[in-house]
Structures are given as C-alpha cells and as structure tokens.
Amino acid sequence: MANIDDWFAKRTYRHHDFADIERLVELKRERGLTVSVCLPTLNTADTVGPILRTFRTELVERFPLIDQLAVIDSHSTDGTIEICEAEGGQVFFDDELAPEVEPATGKGEALWKSLFVLEGDIICWVDSDIENIHPRFAYGLIGPLLTDPDIAYVKAFYERPIKSEGVLHPGGGGRVTELTVRPILNLFYPDLAGFIQPLSGEYAGRREVLQSVPFFTGYGVETGLLLDIYGRYGLDSLAQVDLEVRIHHNQPLPSLSKMSFGIMQAVFSRLESDGKLALNAEPRTVYNTIERTDGDYAIRQVPVSVVERPPALTMSSYEKRGE
Ligand SMILES: Nc1nc2c(ncn2[C@@H]2O[C@H](COP(=O)(O)OP(=O)(O)O)[C@@H](O)[C@H]2O)c(=O)[nH]1
Numbered sequence: 001m002a003n004i005d006d007w008f009a010k011r012t013y014r015h016h017d018f019a020d021i022e023r024l025v026e027l028k029r030e031r032g033l034t035v036s037v038c039l040p041t042l043n044t045a046d047t048v049g050p051i052l053r054t055f056r057t058e059l060v061e062r063f064p065l066i067d068q069l070a071v072i073d074s075h076s077t078d079g080t081i082e083i084c085e086a087e088g089g090q091v092f093f094d095d096e097l098a099p100e101v102e103p104a105t106g107k108g109e110a111l112w113k114s115l116f117v118l119e120g121d122i123i124c125w126v127d128s129d130i131e132n133i134h135p136r137f138a139y140g141l142i143g144p145l146l147t148d149p150d151i152a153y154v155k156a157f158y159e160r161p162i163k164s165e166g167v168l169h170p171g172g173g174g175r176v177t178e179l180t181v182r183p184i185l186n187l188f189y190p191d192l193a194g195f196i197q198p199l200s201g202e203y204a205g206r207r208e209v210l211q212s213v214p215f216f217t218g219y220g221v222e223t224g225l226l227l228d229i230y231g232r233y234g235l236d237s238l239a240q241v242d243l244e245v246r247i248h249h250n251q252p253l254p255s256l257s258k259m260s261f262g263i264m265q266a267v268f269s270r271l272e273s274d275g276k277l278a279l280n281a282e283p284r285t286v287y288n289t290i291e292r293t294d295g296d297y298a299i300r301q302v303p304v305s306v307v308e309r310p311p312a313l314t315m316s317s318y319e320k321r322g323e
C-alpha cells in the first residue's frame, strides 16, 4: 500500500458498520468460523460482572455471535473469580497452562496462555476494567474479520477521558500511548503511526495469525503484537475500529512510568531483532521508582522483566490441546 493515508482511509472502521449483528452471525456461519471472547482479569470485581453479562445476554443468548466466553485470571483475590463463574464465563488460570515453560507474570503472559484454551477461529480479547461496557466492544472488533478475509487483526480506538477525583475530563487518558508508544512508532515504524490507540486493550485476530507470532509478557504485549503482525502479514492486514469512548481505571503516574519501562523493553528487543537498532548494552530490568512520603524522597527498586514467549504453534502443549 502506498502510504498510511491510504491505509487509514481503507482500514479505519466505525462500530456502526457492524451493528447488524444478525448479519454477522450469518457471515460467521457462511464462512464456517467460530468466535472466542476472552477477558484478562486481575482483581476487577467491580467491572467484570456487567461486561460478561452484557456479552452473554446480547452476543451469546440473543444473537449467537460468541461461541466461547472466557476469562484468563491470575488468581484474583477480590471476588472476581466467583463473579465470572456466576456470569457464565469459563475461568482459566494462566499458571496452570503451558506447563513446559517457567511461569511468568503480567497481562501478556495471561493472553498468550489463553491461546492454549480458546477454541475459536477468531479470538477477541477485551479488558475487564471497562466501566462503560456495550456489546460494540466485542462485535465492533469481530465485525471486520468476518466481513473481510484480508484482515488479520483489528484494534479498538476511542476517546479516553481521564478520571480525576471522580470527575471525567475529555481526552486526558492514554498518557503512555502519546508519550511513549506513538513517538516510538513514528521514529521506527511510521507505517503504524496511523493507529489512534496502539495500546488499546481490546483487539481481535485470526487464530492462524495469533498462534504464529511471539507474545511479550506484561504490558509490552499490545506493542509487540502490532509490530509482529505488521512484520509478518503487512499493513493491509491490520485494521482499527472506532468504539467511541472507553472509561476504565486510570492508573497513577508512577504505575504508568513502570508500564512504559516494560513496553520499552519489548520495543528495544524488537528494534534489535528487526535490524533497526544495534544495542551495545543489555537493557536493565529493574525500575527505580521514586516515592515521596511525609516530605521525604526514597528510591524503591522494582523488577519489571519482560519475557518473549515463542509463537504458541511451536509449543507441544499447544499442539496437544483439546486432546
Ligand atoms: N490475568 C491477568 N490480567 C491482567 C494482569 N495485569 C493486567 N491484567 C488485566 O489486563 C487489563 C488491562 O490492565 P490494566 O492494568 O487496566 O492496564 P491499562 O488499561 O493499560 O492501564 C485489565 O483487565 C487487567 O485486569 C495479569 O497479570 N494477569
């Protein structure tokens, strides 16, 4: 494709384009495909119930678009698991899957492990801390994959208001997106600079694609998937869809700083393996957070280590799944 303007015009969708869910169900049947939707959960008891209920009542029971509704949990302790079971979500624990690897932690680890138990030809992940849930968060992402066989991977975008002292401020969210990820994409992967929310936590892809790429553990997973699916399948296989507005739990700045550190580990690793940068030093994996209590400053060292998981397809327990 000539340039990102062309891509942007061709591959940017709106959720309204896919609001005829009956038609999507028909397309799914015609093409002989199945769909799994999975939520990564870690202590999201306040929000996960309505998300599962919305998807179950609208997209499983009313319109049979979703064939498998699941969560991948990392041993939540706040009642999340019980809520998921009560709302009809299949619950899996990441540390019980792919026993041939040393367990790691974080969101990316959970998503990679979920591939071992998700059965759909189309897999859609949706963050479990969304406060303004609507069925579009699933059908908006699944729609483009059912409609156009050339599309491999679809990412959500939206406005991201930020909540401060209980008040919503428009457009203030997405700090790591604007201050870390979009600048890096513009520097080294300008084809991907048209992604409005490269870090969005809601995306869907075809199994043959997702099983064939590595996953970074932690918060590097979104950036890694974008770079690797682009590298392997090309810009035209990627799409984005407007889901209007997403409200979620805004993390405090020190947590976002750590998040950026993890994402940058993934990016530097990929820059090196893509031959775009030669590193003469091994990136560090300990983050020095600065804490201030009672007017005093202190440094606390926090390990943030990002592991690159190989494509699921190369794992023996993936091959043997479902047996
Ligand atoms: N299973 C699992 N889910 C996680 C983990 N870390 C984050 N999540 C989930 O991944 C989603 C995104 O994480 P969040 O902390 O909200 O990141 P942010 O939206 O980028 O600020 C949420 O639904 C979390 O519950 C983890 O270690 N394990």
Ligand SMILES: [Mg+2]
Pocket (backbone or CB within 6 Å): 127, 129, 248, 249
């Ligand atoms: Mg969140």
